[in-house]
Amino acid sequence: LYLFIIFFSSKMKLKEVDRTAMQAWSPAEQHPIYLATGTSAQQLDATFSTSASLEIFELDLADPSLDMKSSCGCLSCRYHKLIWGPHSMTAGERVSGVLIAGGENGNVILYDPAKIIAGDTEVIIAQKDKHTGPVRALDVNMFQTNLVASGANESEIYIWDLNNFATPMTPGVKTQPLEDISCIAWNRQVQHILASASPSGRATVWDLRKNEPIIKVSDHNNRMHCSGLAWHPDVATQMVLASEDDRLPVIQMWDLRFASSPLRVLESHTRGILAIAWSMADSELLLSCGKDAKILCSNPNTGEVLYELPTNTQWCFDIQWCPRNPAVLSAASFDGRISLSSSFGNLDPFGTGQPLPPLQLPQQTAPQSVVLPLKKPPKWIRRPVGASFSFGGKLVTFENAKPQQQPGIDQQQQRHYVYVSQVVTEKEFLVRSNQLQEAVQSEGFISYCQKKIDMAQADFEKNVWAFLKVNFEEDSRAKYLELLGYRKDDLRNKVNVPGSCACVKCFAADGCICQVQLMHCSLADVDGLITQALLTGNFESAVDLCLHDNRMADAIILAIAGGQELLSRTQEKYFVKMQSKITRLITAVVTKNWKEIVQSCDLQNWREALAAVLTYARPDEFAALCDLLGNRLESEGDSLLQTQACLCYICAGNVEKLVACWTKAQDGNSPLSLQDLIEKVVILRKAVQLTQAVDPNAVGALLAEKMSQYANLLAAQGSIAAALTFLPASTNQVCGLWASCSPLTVNRHTLSKQRSLCSAHVQALPTEKITKKPIPEEHLILKTTFEALIQRCLLSASDPQTKRKLDDANKRLECLYDKLREQTLSPTIISGLHNIVKSIETRNYMEGLNIHTHIVSTSNFSETSAFMPVLKVVLTQANKLGV
Numbered sequence: 001l002y003l004f005i006i007f008f009s010s011k012m013k014l015k016e017v018d019r020t021a022m023q024a025w026s027p028a029e030q031h032p033i034y035l036a037t038g039t040s041a042q043q044l045d046a047t048f049s050t051s052a053s054l055e056i057f058e059l060d061l062a063d064p065s066l067d068m069k070s071s072c073g074c075l076s077c078r079y080h081k082l083i084w085g086p087h088s089m090t091a092g093e094r095v096s097g098v099l100i101a102g103g104e105n106g107n108v109i110l111y112d113p114a115k116i117i118a119g120d121t122e123v124i125i126a127q128k129d130k131h132t133g134p135v136r137a138l139d140v141n142m143f144q145t146n147l148v149a150s151g152a153n154e155s156e157i158y159i160w161d162l163n164n165f166a167t168p169m170t171p172g173v174k175t176q177p178l179e180d181i182s183c184i185a186w187n188r189q190v191q192h193i194l195a196s197a198s199p200s201g202r203a204t205v206w207d208l209r210k211n212e213p214i215i216k217v218s219d220h221n222n223r224m225h226c227s228g229l230a231w232h233p234d235v236a237t238q239m240v241l242a243s244e245d246d247r248l249p250v251i252q253m254w255d256l257r258f259a260s261s262p263l264r265v266l267e268s269h270t271r272g273i274l275a276i277a278w279s280m281a282d283s284e285l286l287l288s289c290g291k292d293a294k295i296l297c298s299n300p301n302t303g304e305v306l307y308e309l310p311t312n313t314q315w316c317f318d319i320q321w322c323p324r325n326p327a328v329l330s331a332a333s334f335d336g337r338i339s340l341s342s343s344f345g346n347l348d349p350f351g352t353g354q355p356l357p358p359l360q361l362p363q364q365t366a367p368q369s370v371v372l373p374l375k376k377p378p379k380w381i382r383r384p385v386g387a388s389f390s391f392g393g394k395l396v397t398f399e400n401a402k403p404q405q406q407p408g409i410d411q412q413q414q415r416h417y418v419y420v421s422q423v424v425t426e427k428e429f430l431v432r433s434n435q436l437q438e439a440v441q442s443e444g445f446i447s448y449c450q451k452k453i454d455m456a457q458a459d460f461e462k463n464v465w466a467f468l469k470v471n472f473e474e475d476s477r478a479k480y481l482e483l484l485g486y487r488k489d490d491l492r493n494k495v496n497v498p499g500s501c502a503c504v505k506c507f508a509a510d511g512c513i514c515q516v517q518l519m520h521c522s523l524a525d526v527d528g529l530i531t532q533a534l535l536t537g538n539f540e541s542a543v544d545l546c547l548h549d550n551r552m553a554d555a556i557i558l559a560i561a562g563g564q565e566l567l568s569r570t571q572e573k574y575f576v577k578m579q580s581k582i583t584r585l586i587t588a589v590v591t592k593n594w595k596e597i598v599q600s601c602d603l604q605n606w607r608e609a610l611a612a613v614l615t616y617a618r619p620d621e622f623a624a625l626c627d628l629l630g631n632r633l634e635s636e637g638d639s640l641l642q643t644q645a646c647l648c649y650i651c652a653g654n655v656e657k658l659v660a661c662w663t664k665a666q667d668g669n670s671p672l673s674l675q676d677l678i679e680k681v682v683i684l685r686k687a688v689q690l691t692q693a694v695d696p697n698a699v700g701a702l703l704a705e706k707m708s709q710y711a712n713l714l715a716a717q718g719s720i721a722a723a724l725t726f727l728p729a730s731t732n733q734v735c736g737l738w739a740s741c742s743p744l745t746v747n748r749h750t751l752s753k754q755r756s757l758c759s760a761h762v763q764a765l766p767t768e769k770i771t772k773k774p775i776p777e778e779h780l781i782l783k784t785t786f787e788a789l790i791q792r793c794l795l796s797a798s799d800p801q802t803k804r805k806l807d808d809a810n811k812r813l814e815c816l817y818d819k820l821r822e823q824t825l826s827p828t829i830i831s832g833l834h835n836i837v838k839s840i841e842t843r844n845y846m847e848g849l850n851i852h853t854h855i856v857s858t859s860n861f862s863e864t865s866a867f868m869p870v871l872k873v874v875l876t877q878a879n880k881l882g883v
Contacts, residue, residue, distance in 0.1 A: 023318060023330055024320075033324050039076070039078045073116065131153070137150060157206075175204055179198040192207060193205065251273065393424065394422060429672055429713065481535070481536065481615065486532060782837055815866040
């Protein structure tokens with residue numbers, strides 16, 4: 001889910017520090033967060049104290065009180081500027097970096113914050129009295145954190161190397177005329193670019209590679225007293241200048257490519273601006289505080305004031321964003337207090353160090369003025385990237401890449417791109433699915449089955465595909481017998497084996513005695529030969545074997561079943577009726593009672609039972625007998641026999657039972673297992689359609705579920721057209737099963753839309769027929785009259801807009817006709833509508849409009865709002881067109 005932060009509707013004060021001091025946040029890399037304060041120069045507190053201190057406070061948002069925990073402090077001088085740079089920061093240390101202070105006497109001082117917190121007496125790393133006046137401007141280069149720029153009186157600018165602090169550099173020759181440096185700032189995109197500004201309103205951009213100024217910008221009215229300078233966080237050529245002069249309390253946005261005049265001027269303050277702070281986390285947030293006792297947050301790219309932070313009547317002279325937690329800001333005011341506030345909530349955008357504790361805000365005792373929330377969340381809590389899977393295996397992604405700002409173009413107008421990709425995770429599954437569809441389209445079922453036989457690794461898999469292949473060949477029953485191991489030619493060879501075998505006298509067709517040579521074999525072997533002869537329908541050999549073994553009764557009974565000719569050859573010999581292992585088989589052959597054999601046979605001999613059914617069963621009972629044998633095998637405890645039931649169901653052409661049996665026997669959780677099943681089902685269904693008079697769209701519940709799962713997998717891989725071909729024909733099955741199988745809820749509208757985009761071979765879903773009641777005959781004239789009027793108007797109308805209105809009216813009047821069908825309109829409205837019809841018949845449209853007005857004014861609005869406005873449109877157009 002998209003985490004969207006709702007901003008607080010009023011400023012929430014987090015902490016307070018009772019100090020009249022300059023402030024500096026610890027770098028973004030520092031955790032926990034600290035705020036350093038140094039006594040402000042040229043200011044006195046309420047006690048007129050002249051002492052000065054440098055202190056460090058820890059920001060503990062888990063503490064609900066307004067007080068900040070003071071880590072420690074030291075005696076110091078007073079400061080005009082204080083910054084905390086990340087130079088020499090060491091991972092794992094609790095406090096690191098360097099505190100850099102600009103003093104009253106032209107000195108730049110480096111402090112060790114770790115020693116300050118530890119309470120050491122020697123906290124100064126180094127100091128240098130190089131400037132000739134107060135150091136009012138300091139900034140650290142964000143690319144080379146050892147470089148610090150400072151500015152003071154008489155156009156003095158120095159570049160300090162913290163690794164070699166003794167000798168500073170200058171960016172070039174001092175600007176003329178000599179003036180104070182009130183602001184200084186390193187460019188946020190180009191490391192060798194530096195800007196400085198003075199109270200005169202002039203700003204100079206320096207190129208440190210050339211050691212010279214490259215451009216100067218100034219206000220032509222000479223009323224721009226610069227109190228603040230900040231570079232655009234994202235655009236290298238843009239910066240803002242703030243004016244302290246009450247006559248021109250503005251913030252100017254400059255683009256150095258067009259430096260003749262400001263790009264934009266923000267005029268939200270009513271008195272001079274004392275400080276500005278541009279959020280490094282979101283370039284659309286610029287804080288400013290002024291002598292009008294306001295703290296405003298503006299979008300410098302548009303000039304819009306996003307919100308105003310309520311303050312007391314005292315001015316704020318310094319305001320800063322917290323580098324690590326951009327939702328927190330601090331403001332130092334002349335009432336001797338530094339306030340830490342938040343209007344956004346509490347986040348750790350950098351993800352470094354330990355996570356910040358949950359924000360616990362103290363109870364506010366003083367009434368707070370209402371501040372409108374931001375229209376959109378700050379950039380640091382917007383998703384930098386995002387991704388979502390959609391129906392059909394589509395992956396939708398976006399990224400908020402940093403835009404290259406063009407002059408005069410609002411950032412809100414920047415184009416953002418959404419990418420839609422096709423994700424395929426089951427490549428083998430798709431390949432096999434395509435092969436199956438090609439086989440179905442080309443009707444190459446035999447070659448497809450043969451390929452599956454050749455590729456099969458397991459014997460059972462080969463048998464299944466061999467049984468499926470037989471369905472598309474001639475004399476399929478004989479082929480089934482061969483697959484079960486019964487070949488007529490093989491039996492004939494076993495009976496007529498030359499060599500050292502016993503000679504047996506048998507009756508020939510002409511009644512003479514002939515010699516039949518048999519191998520020396522046991523009784524069991526003879527039974528096996530007779531069984532094979534019977535299972536292959538070779539009555540003559542079966543009778544000869546019975547005669548050889550003196551089984552006269554069996555021979556005579558088989559001779560009767562074999563026909564009159566065979567019976568006449570065996571009538572002369574009888575033998576006493578005797579029991580044997582195959583008596584039941586003989587009985588079944590003679591009486592044609594194969595159901596009893598299938599029901600009672602030993603399941604270890606299931607192949608013989610299936611062979612007998614294949615040989616003798618009538619076409620009308622064949623499928624039922626195969627199903628019966630399959631049911632017995634499936635209900636047996638032996639797992640091997642359970643899987644063999646699939647072969648019986650293939651012979652029977654029972655697709656639904658094949659699905660159920662295969663599902664039990666195989667692991668159907670993986671896409672390839674489902675592919676295995678669908679391949680067999682599709683081929684068997686095609687075979688059944690060729691050989692049996694069945695409805696090709698008839699699908700059982702279990703098969704419908706499997707086909708829906710299969711279609712869902714295809715759709716998830718992007719094969720929408722193929723997926724639609726496997727959907728069940730039943731509307732209820734489509735809606736219900738897809739909703740349960742898919743991670744997304746897919747409705748019929750979505751599927752229909754997808755179908756309209758697909759090609760070749762897509763199976764159309766049946767259209768749902770919606771039956772409406774007829775309009776009562778006495779009110780049918782309303783419908784025919786209104787529709788005829790609209791058609792006359794359409795023929796006369798020339799402009800497309802009028803035609804669109806009339807087409808829309810024709811559709812929306814269906815609501816009236818539905819109400820007529822349901823008879824839900826009051827008699828008064830019905831009567832008025834009939835009067836309108838009479839006015840239409842006489843082409844008196846003004847009278848019709850008057851009747852329309854009367855109906856609307858005297859009836860319930862909810863009863864007529866759906867159709868009366870469009871009826872007025874029709875009457876007005878008819879009057880206008882004169883139809």
